[in-house]
Amino acid sequence: MASTTFTLHYGSMIINESISPGKNLLELIHSLPSVNIDAPCGGKGTCGKCRVRIIEGEASPVSDAEKKFLSAADIKKGIRLACKTLPEGSVTVVLEDSMHNAKIMESGGLPYTGRLNPLLKKKVMNLPPASLEDQRSLETRLLQALPEGSVLDHRIRLKLAELQQKEQYEMTLSFCDTTITNLTPGSDMTPSYALAVDIGTTTVVAYLVNLSTGQMMGTASGLNTQKSFGADVISRIDYIGDDKEKLSQLQQRICSQIEELASKTLKAAGLNEEDLMAVFAAGNTTMMHILQGLSPQTIARAPFIPVSTEAMILKPSEIASQLPDHVRFVLLPSLSGYIGADIVAGILSTEIAESEDLCLLVDIGTNGEIAMGNKDSLTSCSTAAGPAFEGANIQCGVGGIPGAISSFRSDGNSFSFETIDDKPVSGICGSGIIDLTAYLLKAGLVDFTGRFQDESDWRNNPPASKDSLINKDGEIRFVWENKEDSLYFTQKDLREVQLAKGSIGAGIATLVKESGHSLDDIKKVYLAGGFGSYIDHQSALAIGLLPQELQGRIHCVGNSCGAGVIRCALNRDEMEKTKMILNKTKYIELSSNKGFQEEYMLNMYFPEYD
Amino acid sequence: MASTTFTLHYGSMIINESISPGKNLLELIHSLPSVNIDAPCGGKGTCGKCRVRIIEGEASPVSDAEKKFLSAADIKKGIRLACKTLPEGSVTVVLEDSMHNAKIMESGGLPYTGRLNPLLKKKVMNLPPASLEDQRSLETRLLQALPEGSVLDHRIRLKLAELQQKEQYEMTLSFCDTTITNLTPGSDMTPSYALAVDIGTTTVVAYLVNLSTGQMMGTASGLNTQKSFGADVISRIDYIGDDKEKLSQLQQRICSQIEELASKTLKAAGLNEEDLMAVFAAGNTTMMHILQGLSPQTIARAPFIPVSTEAMILKPSEIASQLPDHVRFVLLPSLSGYIGADIVAGILSTEIAESEDLCLLVDIGTNGEIAMGNKDSLTSCSTAAGPAFEGANIQCGVGGIPGAISSFRSDGNSFSFETIDDKPVSGICGSGIIDLTAYLLKAGLVDFTGRFQDESDWRNNPPASKDSLINKDGEIRFVWENKEDSLYFTQKDLREVQLAKGSIGAGIATLVKESGHSLDDIKKVYLAGGFGSYIDHQSALAIGLLPQELQGRIHCVGNSCGAGVIRCALNRDEMEKTKMILNKTKYIELSSNKGFQEEYMLNMYFPEYD
CATH class of the missing domain: 3.30.420 (Nucleotidyltransferase; domain 5)
Incomplete structure (x- = not known):
């Protein structure tokens, strides 16, 4: 049997992979580390978001599960749900790269104006040269010049050996608390930097800060690249199950993403990886587990016990990060399985x-x-x-992407809305959903129990023409702009x-x-x-x-x-x-x-x- | 050009290697990790010890350097000095494996009868199970049950994650001081063991001890497998130079040798590597540097400064050892470049x-x-x-191998000697050299300045018949058993x-x-x-x-x-x-x-x- 190929058009990239038999399109896409697909349900076929378009080759027939989410026009265009589609022979598939365009809030919350006293510091040491009268080893010479309790790991001792050979007694040390994390010959008091990372389930935001001045050097962000394995922590925990490979796959995703954000912010500031001393990170307890390669499985089932909630300092090699050896990952502690380091950080910054x-x-x-x-x-x-507030499980719901309706305004009869970046409507996002719900309540189209007005009430109180309740196949839904197939809000949405x-x-x-x-x-x-x-x-x-x-x-x-x-x-x-x-x-x-x-x-x- | 092959007969082994051009036989033998050749001068051609026999193939002509050490009969038999012989095409060479037969003192010095309080201990923990009322993470649960300051490295946390998944709350921890080095599920209070290793320049001796009872489980030893790179520390430092590869080669030799000694003693005691908790080691400062992969170069030149003399706890991976991850190498401290951890240990045991x-x-x-x-x-x-006292630089000198003359006795006219294991004479070793010197002095054959009796004195005081001074090509030498070509002691030897x-x-x-x-x-x-x-x-x-x-x-x-x-x-x-x-x-x-x-x-x- 000739080998079959999976070809993916993704943004400007075209990727070829040989097909492993029995894998559906979502699994094939998951195996490509640089590709992100939106799949909030994690491949269960219940969210309808993992839409791809087949432009060449054959695949399994359109399933009933897909028909719930795809219109006849979609199917005619070759649109499929990746998680429900098995290739039959070589296929070429187009995936719109919508995830890179999400609007992510990078503003760093309440600003910090307190004193600078970073855990990571540089120090120049100029040791007295050795002589026949002072034959102490270089290591002893160094340790005796440092505060008691200073720790050299073996990698630093190897660097010390190089200095000893050159009889070089001036050196610059980097410290993480009492541990020496780097040693370079000579005096180098250029500033050093840390990346502060907020690992959200949905988005990852990084801030590059100058540890010597406290200056914010830049920020970068992206949708969490684990998103294609599930929108929420439970879907991701389900995806991982007790499979170490999958845990490692997700761990590598977040590590690579942190590397990318580091590289992006450093480059923009005219710096490089050698200038980075540390990555400080917080996220929910599951994100912290995945980052550390610790199985989050028991967080998902009663009594919801995490493996670790402790603050932690780790080396890149311990978590499969490709950042230089001298970088330290400093992880904030979590409180419990569902109050993570992100909330601890939030309590901290709000004081x-x-x-x-x-x-x-x-x-x-x-x-x-x-x-x-x-x-x-x-x-x-x-x-x-x-x-629901992230746009999932809402039929026209989307995340905070350009074109998402983010607010509704109603002033008596006039009803208006805005989309993110003023782009053509792509759906409705969380803030829009709240505004819309408030409007429906205030306009009396929904009662306090969450029930849409009954058709029998419409005669007394006819809905506005453009934005009105309709009965679609027995279900009451609110439609606006007369777009009953693309801009609507259903009773089920309201229940969510x-x-x-x-x-x-x-x-x-x-x-x-x-x-x-x-x-x-x-x-x-x-x-x-x-x-x-x-x-x-x-x-x-x-x-x-x-x-x-x-x-x-x-x-x-x-x-x-x-x-x-x-x-x-x-x-x-x-x-x-x-x-x-x-x-x-x-x-x-x-x-x-x-x-x-x-x-x-x-x-x-x-x-x-x- | 057809590829040329180097074939080595070594004990019962026959090893084939393709020949790298330009390498002499000693270098070819050095590239075989399992082969040991005695080369005290480290390949300079000055000791004459790296004798091999070519039984097939051609090599460079016998050099003048070799002629100093080889008799005509030797040359006829195909005997060569490996360090001075370049193969010309494929060659087959025999190397007598004499190094494995050395007599090494394994007795552990003054016995220790003090109290048992090992740095490495096991502890069984039975943590209270988690519940909705006690949702502490497993790590927090463990740390709170342990003395403050207990340290888990990340490898242990990964094991903790496995226990959490199984909801297993009983575990056995191994500690090195406050650091957890191993974690196994369930209760395992079988004894644990440490290997105490004396890394001599010449010999390596290992003692397996039971950490729970103090019992000596067994010993094993061998000539230091670095010996083929030089008999003394200076030759080995010279060999290494500033070549990291060579440093790593010697480091791997000692690490492998420790692994072998561990394996041998464990096996003899019916144990395996999992039972070994630690390797405690001492040696001279250069041996300690090589074990740690630290360049010893500056120990060899004034002002003789080592890189490190500190006591150290290292993981196997830090020093390229293949022992299991949980094993810790505990290294005793040295005092200076030439008062090593071995002497510190000696001062300790003699109290x-x-x-x-x-x-x-x-x-x-x-x-x-x-x-x-x-x-x-x-x-x-x-x-x-x-x-000199190790038999090197003494013309008939040998190390403490079977057949080495280890003592001389003289009682007026009778003159006798003993060889190690009563084997046929292979040369004279250190203790024999001292006895012989004492005899020569007491018999008046040598005066207090170290000068042999002059030929002119012999007429008055004729030497004994079998054991006597002779004049060999103008040099006075003492000969015994009438074997003037194999059992003799020269003026130069006496000067050494x-x-x-x-x-x-x-x-x-x-x-x-x-x-x-x-x-x-x-x-x-x-x-x-x-x-x-x-x-x-x-x-x-x-x-x-x-x-x-x-x-x-x-x-x-x-x-x-x-x-x-x-x-x-x-x-x-x-x-x-x-x-x-x-x-x-x-x-x-x-x-x-x-x-x-x-x-x-x-x-x-x-x-x-x-």
């Missing part, structure tokens, strides 16, 4: 754990992570909001919103109750994350995503995780504070919390409007 | 640094290392004795003995003087090392190798280095004591010591006999 006032931090993603407290104590919880907002609201209510406070006690609400920054506060209050009592106290803090990681890079005391945060913070497991279930039911309802 | 009495430790090899002192302070020095004994004697005298003591103050003299154990004390005193004032106080302590290393393996406090020894011990550099030069001249003379 909640040092605040006199009671504060609330809400980070909405596929999980809604919530922390509340002040300098005395904190409580935290994590609720499974689902991916209810589940998402209900879980966030219930989480907040549970924390308030468990800590013995009332909503009125909360002086500041920090909305974290890219999504938190884009949503309209009024709409969030209108749909009850946030309790209406909190009106006027809401602050968007942008990427509070990134800001916390930057703090740790610039000041080791901030890294120390993470321990204090862990000690102070109580984690409330909602799955076994009776009050939460009740709150969840209540919070699924919308506020009432007449 | 000099804790003694009320003034003690003297003398370790005679190619260097004579001498330490003197008591619990208050110690002084030490190293003298270049040269390899004078240089060697002079340097040791001068070293002792200098230490005594520098420390403000007199010879009478010395209460105990410890003769260390295999050689020290085999020499006859009376002969050593007779030739002035040791001052006659020390008569009656001499103790042979066998392998005092090995005994010290064993102590460190069994009790971490002993390892700590090495620091105390370093702090207490002053090193006297003899090359810049004016008193030493004078003492050296004086000590070159022999005691006078009439």
Whole structure:
């Protein structure tokens, strides 16, 4: 049998691979390390996002699963769902590279203006030359000139041997705490740099900072390249299962992505890898596990136990990173399986754990992570909001890509919307979904239980012409711009919103109750994350995503995780504070919390409007 | 041109290699990792020891350098010096495997009867299972159950991830101090073992000890497989030069040899590599450098500065050892370039640094290392004795191999000798050389200046018939058994003995003087090392190798280095004591010591006999 080839057109690239029998197109695409495909469900055929176009060759017949997501026109054009399509012989496939265009918030949250005291430092040593009167070994000479407890690893000792041969006694040492991470001959007091990385499930953002001045040198970001293995942590954990190869595959993805972001920011600043001393990183507990090559499997099943939540300093070789040996990965600690280092970093940068006032931090993603407290104590919880606010499980939903409807405005009869970058509409993203829901509620098209107006009501209160409720095959949906096949919002979509907002609201209510406070006690609400920054506060209050009592106290803090990681890079005391945060913070497991279930039911309802 | 082949018959092995052009036979043999050839001068053509026999093929003509060492009969048989012979086309060569038969003292010096408190320990942990009420990560759970400061390296964390997946909370940890070196599921309190290794320039001896009981499980030894690269440290340093490949070649030799000794002793005790927790090692400073892959080059030139003399714990991967990852190499510290970890170990096992009495430790090899002192302070020095006492540079000299004459006895007219293992005479080794010198002095055949009796004296005092002075081509030599071509001792040989004994004697005298003591103050003299154990004390005193004032106080302590290393393996406090020894011990550099030069001249003379 002649060998069969899989050819992929991806952006400007054309990639050829021989086909392993039995693999579907998604699996074939997954095997290409430089290609990213959007597959939020991780290949289960339930999200309909992994669309590809076959332009040559044959494949398995279009399945029923695909027909749910593909129109007749799609099928005619050769569009298929990659996860449901088996090639039959050689095939050539086109994949639109939409993932590189996502709008990612790179702003580093609340700025850090504290003192510089980085964990990683350089030091020039000029040792007295050896003589017959002073025959101490070079290593002894060095150790005796350094603070007690300084540690040389063997790689540094080999460099010392080279200096000894040249009888070179001036050297520049790099330190990570008390460990010498690099040694170069002569004096080199050029600044050194760290990359602060926020590893989101969806997006990865990196900030290059100058450790000598605290200056921000540049930022870079991209959609998490693990995204093609599932949109949320559970899908990725499912994908990995107990397969070490797959864990290593995802680990390599994030390591390569960090290398790329490092290379990009360094290059833009006129620097190179030798100038980079460290990568500081935080992400949710699953992202931290994958980065470290630790199986995240038990995070996904009760009692949700991680392998590690400790702060950690690792060498590139320990996590399969290709960065130079002298670089150190400094990982922030997590609190539990669902309150990760990203939230610890967020608590750090918002200074909640040092605040006199009671504060609330809400980070909405596929999980809604919530922390509340002040300098005395904190409580935290994590609720499974689902991916509705990220545009997944919403029929016309998309992520924050150009053309996504990000806001709706309605002023009586006029109804308008904006898309990201003013591009032609590609769908509706999270902030748009919240605005739209608020509009539907206020306009009375949906009642507080989340039910669309019944057709029988329309005669009394006819929908606006362009933007109106229709009955499509027995299902009530809201359609706008008269585009009933591309711009609509269904009863099922609305239910997804209810589940998402209900879980966030219930989480907040549970924390308030468990800590013995009332909503009125909360002086500041920090909305974290890219999504938190884009949503309209009024709409969030209108749909009850946030309790209406909190009106006027809401602050968007942008990427509070990134800001916390930057703090740790610039000041080791901030890294120390993470321990204090862990000690102070109580984690409330909602799955076994009776009050939460009740709150969840209540919070699924919308506020009432007449 | 057809490829040419080098064929080597070595013991029962026949090895074929294609010939790299321009390489002499010694270099070709060096490229075979499993072959050992005796080449004390390291290939300079000055020792005449790297004899091989060509049985097929052609080679470069016999050089003048070779003619100094080879008889006409040798040349006729095809005997050549490997270092001076270039193959011309394919050749087949026989190399007698004499190195494997050396008699090596394996006795572990003064036995250790102190308490057991090994640096490496096992511990079984049974952690409380996780629950929704206790969601701490497995790592946190473990760290909180361990003493503060316990360190997990990343490899152990990966094992922890496997346990977490199985929800296995019972585990056995191995510790090296506070670092976890191994983790196995379940409870395993079988004993663990350490290999204590004495890395001599000439011989390597290993002792397998049970860390739980202190029991000696077995010993194994062999000639140092680096020996074919030079008999003494200077030749090996010369061989290495600044070539990293050659350094790595010698490092791999010693690592492989340690692996072999480990495997041999473990197998004999019914154990395997998994049971081995650590290799404790000491040797001279150059051997320690080579083991660690640190260039020893600057030890060989003034001011004789080593790269490292520190105690060190290394992973197998750091020194290219193939032992399992969990094994730790624990290296004893050295004092200076020429007072190595072997002497530190010797000081430890003889307990000099804790003694009320003034003690003297003398370790005679190619260097004579001498330490003197008591619990208050110690002084030490190293003298270049040269390899005479190891049989090198002595025309009929051999190492301590079977058939080597190891002792002479003379009782008036009767003159007898013994060979090692009663084998047919193969030459004369160090202890025999000392006995013979003492005989020659006492018999008046040599005067106190080291000059053989002149032919003119023979008429008055005719030499004994079988064992007598002869004049061979104008050189006076002592011949015994009438074998004037195979059993003789020349004026030049005697001069080598004078240089060697002079340097040791001068070293002792200098230490005594520098420390403000007199010879009478010395209460105990410890003769260390295999050689020290085999020499006859009376002969050593007779030739002035040791001052006659020390008569009656001499103790042979066998392998005092090995005994010290064993102590460190069994009790971490002993390892700590090495620091105390370093702090207490002053090193006297003899090359810049004016008193030493004078003492050296004086000590070159022999005691006078009439």
